[in-house]
Amino acid sequence: MEIKTDYLVIGSGIAGLSFALKAARSGKVAIVTKKEITESNTLYAQGGIASVWSQEDSFEKHIDDTLKAGDGLCNRGIVETTIKQGPERIRDLIRWGVDFTPGEKDSKNFDLTREGGHSRRRILHADDLTGREVEETLVKRVRENGSITIYENFIAVNLITDGSACLGAYVLNKKGSSVDTFLAGATVLATGGIGKVYLYTSNPDIATGDGIAMAYRAGASIGNMEFIQFHPTCLYHPHAKSFLISESVRGEGGVLRLKDGRAFMKDYHELKDLAPRDIVARAIDNEMKKTGDDCVFLDITHKDGESIRKRFPNIYDRCLSFGIDMTKDLIPVVPAAHYACGGVSVDEYARTTVKGLYAIGETAFTGLHGANRLASNSLLEALVFSHLAAKKAGEKVKKKILSVIQPWDRGVAVESYESVVVSHCWDEIRRIMTDYVGIVRSTKRLRRAGKRIRILRDEIEKYYWDYDLTGDLIELRNIILVAELIIESARKRRESRGLHWITGYPGKSRRKKNTELRKKVRAGENAAG
């Protein structure tokens, strides 16, 4: 099948859906998404969206908090644009129908919560299910829009380029098993994060860095992949897969404690439990290593039980399903891979270094987060850059006759009877990354990780060409590439800054530099590979 469209959007989280709604004003949009449409990191977002909304707050304060968290590497212009656009983009969401939790005293306004690194209450939320409220509302609006066609269970395999420009993507129809050609005036990567590169993550299974891997293979520049944010508090329980305990629990008074009850964050930072995330995650890692304990504990039992149940209905119910009553019991927590601050390098309109290719949301590296993202700034970033990208792409997208493209050709690939290779490699990569490329790194461990990942990469590449494509195989090939990019970037950064903490280089370098990686692509090379 060959589909021609003005805009091809790969991914259906907040970034892809909000872009689609805006782009649909100037052309036809196709959204391809690898599972059912709502499945995304966005769906699970809890804390909320940071934006200046109260009289006691100001753009300057939000900008300052973002720059502080970013530890010297934020792009100031991008920070200013993003934060100043915040209120208008929040109004977009409200116009689309998103229902934020109203304030208790002023029901016409919104309740604002706090998270680590924020000097003011500025996070709009929908109880502790903000992502679900946003995602489901946007899906409703997209489904109603006659200019948007949705392709669920379609996984993008590779971008189609002519050596300099992106023309669309090859996409596997997971139900029909065909690889279809999507041709577009503008192609938009909105494929989300990379959490599944690690064994322990807050992210759902879709977070395999597909957009970053596809962009790299197509020759786009990839930036700052060493800055992987570990969320300090994921539920520690053998049956709780990837369940986050929102930072807003600490924002509302939660305190981190050791098994013996000692609150330890005062030993690490003046903001104690509300210090920036990199500092809290490292403190927990350090305490766990010192004590040999498997987790630390989050305590909010000193707050009134009724208000906890009201403010955190989702977290309360989920903890209770594991026998933990958070109004009476301490919650066992560990840090887990949560967010990629780097990604596909883009300019102020979300344009990548490849013509016709845009990247938005978590997949993109805009310069907003620097070396460490301020909590709840990512949903905001996704909204702002989707808006800017739609505006820019709308000026350029023409109803042009797109070139004739060779359909997907898999050569001699045959059906695989050895899927165990795929599952084994998945486990091995995630174990290597967790053990050697985690919260605290060393040159030796990074070198060792690099060696092992290269061996696995060669095996996976061979397997990829020998056997028929499946969703798992596509994702495996992407996570190994993303793992390599993280290791390579981490090896290049010889300093400890923000989320990149490396034992041989404890100080910060005077030169503040981003890490950029880019592959040389020959014309035609990318047609199937």
Ligand code: FAD
């Ligand atoms: P996603 O929402 O992840 O969407 C990516 C989409 O791309 C999915 O639809 C996926 O299926 C699709 N996709 C991926 N690869 C392919 C492919 N090859 N082909 C087709 N489709 C593909 N941030 C905040 O600002 N505030 C919060 O409170 C907050 N809480 C969070 C809580 C949790 C548990 C998690 C995991 C993250 C949280 N974050 C939060 C981060 C934030 O949710 C994400 O950064 C943001 O939702 C990313 O949006 P996105 O649209 O870029 O990607």
Ligand code: SIN
């Ligand atoms: C949380 O609710 O703790 C997640 C917030 C974020 O990642 O921005």
